[in-house]
Structure formats: C-alpha cells, structure tokens
Amino acid sequence: MSVCIIYHSETGNTRAVAEQVATASGGDLIGVRDLANYSKVGMYLKGARRAMRGDSADIEPAAIDVSGYETVVVGTPVWAGNPTPAINAAVNALRGIEGKPTVVFCTSGGSPRRTLDTLTVMLAKRGADVRGAVPLTARTAKRPEAVKPLIDLVRQSRREMAAQ
Numbered sequence: 001m002s003v004c005i006i007y008h009s010e011t012g013n014t015r016a017v018a019e020q021v022a023t024a025s026g027g028d029l030i031g032v033r034d035l036a037n038y039s040k041v042g043m044y045l046k047g048a049r050r051a052m053r054g055d056s057a058d059i060e061p062a063a064i065d066v067s068g069y070e071t072v073v074v075g076t077p078v079w080a081g082n083p084t085p086a087i088n089a090a091v092n093a094l095r096g097i098e099g100k101p102t103v104v105f106c107t108s109g110g111s112p113r114r115t116l117d118t119l120t121v122m123l124a125k126r127g128a129d130v131r132g133a134v135p136l137t138a139r140t141a142k143r144p145e146a147v148k149p150l151i152d153l154v155r156q157s158r159r160e161m162a163a164q
C-alpha cells in the first residue's frame, strides 16, 4: 500500500512538485493528459474559460483506480482561479476514493484564489477524506524547502493510517 500522486501539468510546474512527492514517498505518479491539446494561446482563450465554468475535459487515462493505495495526492495548475478541466475530469474518474486520506496542492503564478477550496469540495463530494491543502507557485515548484510542507502532510497522513 502506497501513495498515488495524480496531477495535470501543461508547462511542467505541477509535474515538478508531483515528482518530488513521488521521490520522497516512493509513490506512483499518474499524469493526466487533457486531450484538447491546447496551443499556448488556446489554453488562455478556451482552457481558462472552461476552468471558470468548472467544465471537465476529455482525459487520458479515462479511469483512475486508487483502491489499492493508502494515501492519494491530487495536484492542479491554477487556471483563472480554478482547478483545470483535466483535474475536474480526473476527480470524476476516480474509483475507490471513498474514505481515502487525500492531500491536495496547486501551482499558480501567485494568485491561487479559491482553487484548493474548490478542489477539496469536489473531492469531498466523491467521499475523499481530505487532510490538507498546500498552495505552491511556478517560482517555488522546484524548491525542496517549498515542497516540504506538502511532503510532510503526506507522511503525517501515512503515519496516522499506520497507527490505526
């Protein structure tokens, strides 16, 4: 039983954080791909509008089974103050998330606004037991000292599970 880190990343920042969590926890990485394959301009013109509406994208993988994991981590870029359509779809695609300890994070240009609250509520509606949320930025995504609070939350969640 281990950690599953689910993330969406178009320009590498969220992936950089996810990879650090995977290295620290020995967890499995699941990168979610938005099949819209946005151009740079398209991301702002179409993607941001879809994120504001809370839309779900067509994604690969189409189903994400986390039933074999003890802790789940979900990471999203911030698009127009919201989780991305790919992460909205990933939350819908989860199988076996009910009651699972979950930690969320985002990377932003500096204004995450309500992204982590929105993601937490979406996961809670799917039955996840969300234990904490860590906002990061594009600037800090590759800095170990900035990612440490997130890694600590994952470790704490696993310790609590082991003690039960």
Ligand SMILES: Cc1cc2nc3c(=O)[nH]c(=O)nc-3n(C[C@H](O)[C@H](O)[C@H](O)COP(=O)(O)O)c2cc1C
Pocket (backbone or CB within 6 Å): 008, 009, 010, 011, 012, 013, 014, 015, 043, 044, 047, 048, 076, 077, 078, 079, 080, 081, 082, 107, 108, 109, 110, 111, 112, 137, 138
């Ligand atoms: C379409 C779009 C919308 C964005 N909206 C915001 C925003 O509302 N607030 C913010 O601080 N950063 C915003 N950003 C910056 C990204 O959140 C930031 O660069 C993030 O780290 C990108 O993650 P990635 O490299 O994993 O794709 C936006 C970027 C894009 C492409």
